[in-house]
Amino acid sequence: MEKEVYIKGRGAQGNVRNRFLEMSHELRDDFLEYCRKEGEEAESDKTRFIKVFPKTIVNKVESTDVGMGYSMNMYQGCEHGCIYCYARNSHEYWGYSAGLDFERRILVKENAPQLLEEKLRKKSWKAHTIVMSGNTDCYQPAEKKFGITRKCLEVFLRYRHPVGIITKNALVTRDLDLLEALAADGLVAVSISITSLSEETRRILEPRTATIRKRLDTVKQLSERNIPVNVMIAPVIPSINSHEILPLAKAAAAHGAVSIGHTVVRLNGAIGELFSDWIRKALPDRADRVLHQIAECHGGSLNDSRYGTRMVGEGKIAAQIGSMVRIARKKYFAGTSYPHLNTTLHESYKDGQLKLF
Structure with missing residues (x-):
């Protein structure tokens, strides 16, 4: 690790070695001391946005325990800085570290709306729900600057294609006009991630995310407009937020959520060290x-x-967590459920407008 001091406002406290690279980068003590004496910064904590141009944007999800068939990600890396994020490992494929690089080097796919439109127009494509944020958050702070997610929602609406959204950012309410229009035809549902009701916990666990109050208000705003909302209590981390399952479920239901989901934290790849x-x-x-x-x-x-155990865990602690989630569902979500989205309209809008014959 690069530093022994706690870096406020970031999740990772340094960069770890990229397993795919032969060489590694290290900040040596003598260099840090030189920078201190010269009044220079050893490295900048400023976020950099790097434009990339992928050839495809929709990914088929092969995993049987993720709960989605197709996903797309407008950004690689995420400034939210959640320390537990499984997506950190994917940053290594781009030549970066899963640590601070994941939070400070954000790859931006500006051609995502065009690639999505090409995919939806293909004769061979049959409508399946495509989930935005299968890897990184489509409403992370970069979206306020680039607006790629909104442009993709416009494509989904034009082609009457179902879309799922996973986010922990209140910025999703910026697009209520598009979400309402999609929801009118059963074409959208949103999962809001809320891992704690404690702001102190949120600040250290997810340093650059929306506050808990804003996230709960987001659930309410979406629900009031008949946009189905699921709350993800994910991940559940023993002795950090595992005691909050029932209070979180109660708050989610009170703000209009129709269901909850959960995962047990897992620290694969570089995440364990970080x-x-x-x-x-x-x-x-x-x-x-x-x-x-x-x-x-x-x-x-x-x-x-x-597969089969990595998301929910095993043993007594994982069983207790699972039991609490089942109790929460029975207590607060009886009679409600997250919907299956409408896949019947897209074929009539294959070219972006309704076919009359």
């Missing part, structure tokens, strides 16, 4: 307990890639 370093700096008094309990949920290891 999370361990973070918790020893952010929550040193409970670091060992939390790490041991996470390992207990995954067969004694922080890393777990086994």
